[in-house]
Amino acid sequence: MSETRIGLLGFGTVGSAVHRLLGESAEAIERVTGEPVVVAGALVRDPSRRRPAPDGLLTTDFARLRDDPSISVVAEVMGGIEPTRTYLLELMAAGKSVVSANKQLLARHGEELFAEAERRGVQLRFEASVCAAIPVVKVLRESMIVTGVHRIDGIVNGTTNFILTRMVSAGDTYAAALHEAQELGYAEADPTEDVTGADAAAKIAILASIAFHTRVRTDEVEHVGIDGLDLVDVRHASALGYQVKLIASAMQVGDAVCARVHPCLLDADHPLASVQGAFNAVMLRGSSIREVILEGPGAGGEETATAVIGDLLAVIGTSGTGFLQHDGYYRELRRLPLDELRSPFYLRFEVDDEPGVLAQVAQALAAESVSVAQVVQHSGRGVHIVILTHTAREGSVRAAARAVAGLGFSRSAPVALPVLVRSA
Ligand code: NAP
Numbered sequence: 001m002s003e004t005r006i007g008l009l010g011f012g013t014v015g016s017a018v019h020r021l022l023g024e025s026a027e028a029i030e031r032v033t034g035e036p037v038v039v040a041g042a043l044v045r046d047p048s049r050r051r052p053a054p055d056g057l058l059t060t061d062f063a064r065l066r067d068d069p070s071i072s073v074v075a076e077v078m079g080g081i082e083p084t085r086t087y088l089l090e091l092m093a094a095g096k097s098v099v100s101a102n103k104q105l106l107a108r109h110g111e112e113l114f115a116e117a118e119r120r121g122v123q124l125r126f127e128a129s130v131c132a133a134i135p136v137v138k139v140l141r142e143s144m145i146v147t148g149v150h151r152i153d154g155i156v157n158g159t160t161n162f163i164l165t166r167m168v169s170a171g172d173t174y175a176a177a178l179h180e181a182q183e184l185g186y187a188e189a190d191p192t193e194d195v196t197g198a199d200a201a202a203k204i205a206i207l208a209s210i211a212f213h214t215r216v217r218t219d220e221v222e223h224v225g226i227d228g229l230d231l232v233d234v235r236h237a238s239a240l241g242y243q244v245k246l247i248a249s250a251m252q253v254g255d256a257v258c259a260r261v262h263p264c265l266l267d268a269d270h271p272l273a274s275v276q277g278a279f280n281a282v283m284l285r286g287s288s289i290r291e292v293i294l295e296g297p298g299a300g301g302e303e304t305a306t307a308v309i310g311d312l313l314a315v316i317g318t319s320g321t322g323f324l325q326h327d328g329y330y331r332e333l334r335r336l337p338l339d340e341l342r343s344p345f346y347l348r349f350e351v352d353d354e355p356g357v358l359a360q361v362a363q364a365l366a367a368e369s370v371s372v373a374q375v376v377q378h379s380g381r382g383v384h385i386v387i388l389t390h391t392a393r394e395g396s397v398r399a400a401a402r403a404v405a406g407l408g409f410s411r412s413a414p415v416a417l418p419v420l421v422r423s424a
């Protein structure tokens with residue numbers, strides 16, 4: 001009886017879960033594909049580490065997988081840029097299709113990797129690289145290929161949403177919540193990628209590229225993470241009825257695109273406001289689809305493995321390059337400056353408690369045509385003036401904040417967070 005033999009690059013949190021789930025679902029997979037799917041080998045750095053792997057499965061010899069003609073498809077779940085990029089190019093040159101969970105690699109080198117896939121007539125699939133178990137890549141690449149999505153807003157990093165949830169609802173410290181996210185296998189090998197927004201930046205670059213049919217690279221995505229977020233702003237926002245979430249957004253306006261990652265305030269009735277723990281959610285908007293929201297587990301070994309296996313089976317179940325590989329309609333679009341984005345803003349000024357201060361803050365905002373919707377003053381050791389603005393140009397809000405920062409009564413750098421509104 002024939003069988004499909006696959007290789008794994010990596011046997012860590014995700015790789016070992018792929019191996020285990022393939023074993024547990026062997027009967028169902030055989031029913032779907034018509035033949036057994038067998039893992040022929042898994043690449044690791046240190047095979048002596050204790051882990052649940054059958055004898056002979058683990059190897060440190062990449063060439064053993066690359067040069068095995070019986071292996072038709074390889075799942076890359078090892079992460080990193082090099083040697084991973086070289087390995088994928090060599091695998092495709094050897095005629096093997098590749099499935100990858102590596103958002104940083106795809107967001108940086110996607111163009112080169114897809115060109116190689118096309119040249120070699122093999123497939124490169126990457127569902128697991130964005131939002132783990134949520135099939136958002138398939139939805140954008142297949143279901144909505146010509147639908148015209150013009151805006152994406154999402155919580156696309158499980159670790160930071162887990163940390164924020166724990167800090168707000170359980171009162172955990174930032175450090176304790178991050179440690180727990182690492183223990184649960186949510187965080188990247190280097191968790192600064194999660195907390196600085198770099199992981200989310202790579203993911204929104206991938207989603208923007210496939211939604212708008214243009215190459216958006218991760219280094220173009222301005223990202224602000226939760227590492228600089230002050231819990232006091234989360235509390236002030238909560239008092240005003242808002243949740244603070246790390247939001248990745250991308251939009252196309254005419255022939256311009258932009259993508260960014262930033263902590264944002266969400267009104268309590270915003271669909272992303274209720275996303276808790278390591279769950280992710282992505283809101284897609286377009287004139288015909290209006291609003292489609294996908295929500296589910298955004299990190300974790302088993303959750304991510306489901307997406308890797310879905311891609312493996314899709315490769316096995318299609319031949320040649322399949323229609324998904326044809327991206328000839330990619331084009332160059334100009335970049336929309338972030339200063340031109342418009343939304344309401346949350347502003348927090350830490351100031352001296354003196355007469356006339358509020359008037360000067362209002363004056364600085366008025367000078368930039370920023371209109372105030374709500375003002376709250378919190379008094380404690382210092383005074384916090386918290387302002388919600390009406391919809392305003394981001395560049396004007398930041399200019400007004402800079403002007404206030406330069407006034408003698410300002411005690412610390414002003415905080416300016418966009419408020420995500422559903423109708424944007
Ligand atoms: P992990 O637990 O650190 O596992 C990485 C595996 O790759 C380990 O088995 C490691 O070998 C192997 N490896 C790394 N560098 C290697 C090299 N140069 N040569 C040979 N083997 C190497 O990582 P993970 O959490 O499974 O994540 C893997 C990938 O999936 C990353 O791209 C990550 O961004 C992505 N991802 C992860 C999640 C998640 O929730 N964890 C979700 C979505 C996507 P050793 O065991 O010998 O060190």
Ligand code: HSE
Pocket residue numbers: 129130131132156157158159160186187188194199298299300
């Ligand atoms: N570290 C990532 C996260 C894993 O927390 O979202 C999923 O890509």
